Amino acid sequence: MTTTEAPAVAVRGLRKSYGDFEAVQGIDFEVRPGEVFGFLGPNGAGKTTTISMLCTLTRPSGGSASVAGHDVVKERDEVRRNIGLVFQDPTLDGYLTAEQNLRFHAELYGVPREAVAERIRQVMEMVALWDRRDAKVNTFSGGMKRRLEIARGLLHSPRVLFLDEPTVGLDPQTRSAIWGYINRLRHSEDITIFMTTHYMDEAEYCDRIAIIDHGQIVVIDSPEALKASVGEDRVQIHTADDERAITALKERFGLDAALREGVVTFAVPAGEAFVPRLFAELGLPISSVSVSRPSLDDVFMNYTGSTIRDAEGESGSSAWMRAMARR
């Protein structure tokens, strides 16, 4: 394969607008071969639109993008042959069996006939569904369907696997099982994984993360580097009067505190050492306090000014966006 050394995904000034609304506003990034690359942002931030453009489902309004070395507009079929897709919404035929769904895919993608049966067995074993191959997909749980879709996405040995919110709507146990498969994949399949998520804890599994908000990329780095860049611990306090507490924090300590998810939250270096001072000097009764090391949540807050859940609340366009992307 000659394209291995080139970036798996290269994006230059990529834009997409729907009428007056600019869903993606000129983004640039590269994904290295073999990487697990996470696209992180609230619903409506432009994640799904970007993934749709990279998968040749949506035509960019401007800029360019290549996947596995092929231009997403000019070499659409080449791109399609080299990518696997797992969408947010299921795209299986529930009236067919698991194996029939995969066979359909193999034929449609032109997987060499002599390899079809063996490859189907292999991907189904990878997601532990081989013994359910003859069951109708309608009888599957949400998690099993997602696993089957991952298996299907891998069937034609794509260079890049796109996972759009692969664990959304699944219970924690299934989520961690899916992550188990994804991690194993990286070793067994020699593949680049491009995924979107709005679960902060899942973003930790990625080699690198791009944070996207309001159609723009805010920052790209590894989870560790991003957390280190925040540098400060997060302190959350419960008080009887949050407004006064915020004012007092500003006046006495010069700290910018704000209500995040209903709790007075602020960032401070060496948070644990700060707590005694806080109790002594705030001049207000504090009922509880928690100090946490920077998480990706804080990173997100640091770069976008809101937590991912707050950001989702404000974005009324998300349902519309998804409808547009879904067709």
Next chain:
Amino acid sequence: MTTGVTAPGVVRVHVPGRSVRHDLRAIKIVLHREMLRFLNDRTRMVSTLVQPALWLFVLGTGLGTLVSRGPAEGVDFRTFIYPGVIAMTVVTTAMFSAGSIVWDREFGFLREMLVAPVGRASIVIGKCLGGGIVATVQGVIILALAGLVHVPYSPTLILTLLGEMFLASVTITAFGVSIAARMKNMQSFFGIMQMAIMPMIFLSGAMFPLAGLPGWLAFLTKINPLTYAVDPMRHAVFGHLSVSPAAMEALNPGVHWFGWRVSTGVELALVALMGLALLGLAIAQFRRTD
């Protein structure tokens, strides 16, 4: 390779570039899925049979007491509407098959097909041939009832009807797909389908002979495409009956353009041409959804 080590025993498949062979495989698998879906869906098979059985045996028997007089004396009304009922069955089944595209869109499966590295044409052709075969199979069940309405089980008649049914089915499926391509939900598709099918069947000569009609009605039947699919079937059936020339004249008058009786060959060619045109339209519709 700088990335990861391929685990032993992993079959890395290499997917070759686009080729005619690949397109044919795509057509075949889309068609195959239509068949699987049909065979799995017994309720649909039964429900699309109830309607023709009602027409043939209930309405046909009831109206028959009124109709079988005059020049049509001696011909069972059910024998007359038999080819019409075949056409009806085929049309309804084919439209249902086409409607499954809307279903696929609603349930996401269409996306699986649309992101594949195959041409839209392969998908549409596969769908139309699949719909054609499914509708023909459904028609075979009506063919099996021939004896009950005094139509002989002649091999040439059966083969002729099969061919004509298949041609009509593919054309109707293409018609349905070109409508369904832009539809977002099943309800609106079925609404449009009802609106299109009823007048087409009523005006096709499926239920009454196209002789001695008032001018406006005669005109409407002539511009109805389905007329040219029903008439060859009736012609084939009546060719295997022994009826009086008067009854033949009254019940199997054929379609006339300015006094010329349109030959079966021309009628079938018309249906085939329409089929191709509609197929082209359906493919174009699909390309536009990109």
